[in-house]
Amino acid sequence: MTIQVRYLSALRDQAGRREEAVELPEGSRLAELAEWLALQRGVRLPDPGLMATLNGRGWTQLPEGMDRTLASGDQVALFPVVGGG
Template identity: 40%
Template sequence: MALKILYFASLRETIGRGGETIDLPDGAATVAALRDWLAGQGGGREALLTAKNLRAAVNQKMAGMDAAVADGDEVAFFPPVTGG
């Protein structure tokens, strides 16, 4: 399934890009499975596994690692937020 992936803050810098469009092979369609698959693609994406307190959003809403992802979703990965 096609997914739009976004990276922010320190993750964006480590991975060297703000986002990408991917075609995730069939299988367990959760944020955690997506994270693991991306990390396996290399190119700095291993940071998804080593990042402390990795956070995610699905379609611009905060989501846990067990949240489902579906074709066409926008999934963002980022460190804990530090605004205000």
């Protein structure tokens, strides 16, 4: 299945790209995606300095947490902690 991952703001520099489609085995969870991100992009989660959303909801707010099963077409966004303008 394909997960769309976007690297926003300063994360774009760390990941070396703005976005990409990540292929994961069917039934993968957020935990597997986090593993892939750490290995392939050097982005380690959880990190108090980073924020991550799945379809617009914070990962930390999902009832299943990192056990949340992903579905093809899910949108993930990663960015540094925001602090107000």
